[in-house]
Amino acid sequence: MKLSERKRLDILNAARTEFIRHGFAATSMDAIAKAAATSKRTVYNHFSCKDVLFEAIVAQMLEQVFSASALPFSSTEPLREQLVSIARQEIELFEQEEVIALSRVVLAHAMHDGSFTQKVFGSLGEYETGIQAWLRAAHHAGVLRVEDPAMVSEQFIGMLKSFYFWPVIMGIPKGGKAPVKDKIIDSVVDMILFSCGYQAKN
Incomplete structure (x- = not known):
């Protein structure tokens, strides 16, 4: 370097x-x-300036978020287990103290500066996250029906955040214990698979 x-x-x-x-x-x-x-x-x-520096730090965090759900689709591994692994990776990211702390700073600043929100988050739709790529591959393989990977990806991440990330950000953690975390993951994964027409093989 x-x-x-x-x-x-x-x-x-x-x-x-x-x-x-x-x-x-x-x-x-x-x-x-x-x-x-x-x-x-x-x-x-x-x-x-300070704004440009802060935006660079937020960009680093977003890159970390995008890569957290990166898992190559496998036609041989059990489908549900693959999606559970992706969910676990996302929650592990949510658990990182630095991510939690920086997210609070970002949210506080965004509330006072609308232009910052647009500059940093306005182009996110142009990027394909790991879970989007996985869903697209599963669709092409014919094992899931995913007409809009971006929307299903947002639903998947959004449900995990609503159960786990946002309560932690607000200081009311709900998912710290393994049984609770497993229940959250199982529920989210099953809802996504059901909405995408998945039928488990007996």
Whole structure:
């Protein structure tokens, strides 16, 4: 890794910590430079302003979210087990303290800056998540009926979030214990499979 790339990564890591600790508004470029052990000029060389730096951090998080549900479709592995594995990967991401903390910062900032929401989240529909790719492959294989993988993907992730992610974000965790988590996963997976016309082989 080149020195400039390493420095950029150091700045991103330091900024993420500062934003999580203090929130967007209370975090300054001076504090980020100090935390990254570099000059403010170097920070500005990589990121023109605090907004651009914050957007880069959110982009990192979104990339992590998209890759969390990445699982190649298999025509030989049990279909339900594959979807359960994807659900577990999503919930494991929701459980990460840094993801939870940064999500709270992002939501708080988004409530005060509508332009930020549009800039960061406005183009999400252009990207195909791991679960979308898996659903599309299952459809082409003829084992599921998925006319709109993007919509079914949103339903899948949305149900997991409503049962697990949003309660955690609001400080009222519901899914910490394994039996509860398993129940959530089983319920969501079964609803998605049923809606896509899945019939288990006896």
